Amino acid sequence: MFETEIDPPAQSRKYTPRDYAVWLAGMLAVTMISAGCCGFVSWRDSRIAGKEQTATGVITAVGHSLRNGPSYHYRFAFKERRYDGDNGGFDLEAGRTVTVYLDPDDPSANSLDDFRLQSKWKHSYAIFLAYVSIGLGFILFIRIKTLPEVNS
Numbered sequence: 001m002f003e004t005e006i007d008p009p010a011q012s013r014k015y016t017p018r019d020y021a022v023w024l025a026g027m028l029a030v031t032m033i034s035a036g037c038c039g040f041v042s043w044r045d046s047r048i049a050g051k052e053q054t055a056t057g058v059i060t061a062v063g064h065s066l067r068n069g070p071s072y073h074y075r076f077a078f079k080e081r082r083y084d085g086d087n088g089g090f091d092l093e094a095g096r097t098v099t100v101y102l103d104p105d106d107p108s109a110n111s112l113d114d115f116r117l118q119s120k121w122k123h124s125y126a127i128f129l130a131y132v133s134i135g136l137g138f139i140l141f142i143r144i145k146t147l148p149e150v151n152s
Contacts, residue, residue, distance in 0.1 A: 035129035
């Protein structure tokens with residue numbers, strides 16, 4: 001609106017092809033690590049799914065999770081011991097009876113979702129991220145091939 005001599009003119013930075021290549025390399029690293037983590041968690045859930053057992057639990061509190069919307073805290077008993085857990089993404093109220101899926105060797109690994117379903121979803125997401133990684137790798141390869149040579 002008003003121009004003064006105090007304000008320097010806005011200068012836009014010119015991005016070089018090398019800047020884009022570095023950005024792509026960073027994105028490639030992030031997607032590869034994410035795919036690996038999802039794959040590991042999917043593998044872990046599939047191992048639990050083969051031996052999972054269920055227990056009856058009760059929703060003790062309803063809160064809010066940034067990731068899944070509502071967050072549910074529940075309590076259940078397994079082999080005469082009490083355990084607590086939390087999960088999100090359902091439409092439940094406090095006091096409601098729920099089925100808790102758990103690892104019989106480590107009941108602290110528990111969920112309100114069947115571990116088979118969790119494993120399938122995480123496996124699909126890991127495959128998606130692997131394909132994104134392949135695409136980013138291909139684009140990065142092409143970008144690097146087109147970079148101008150630097151003479152020392």
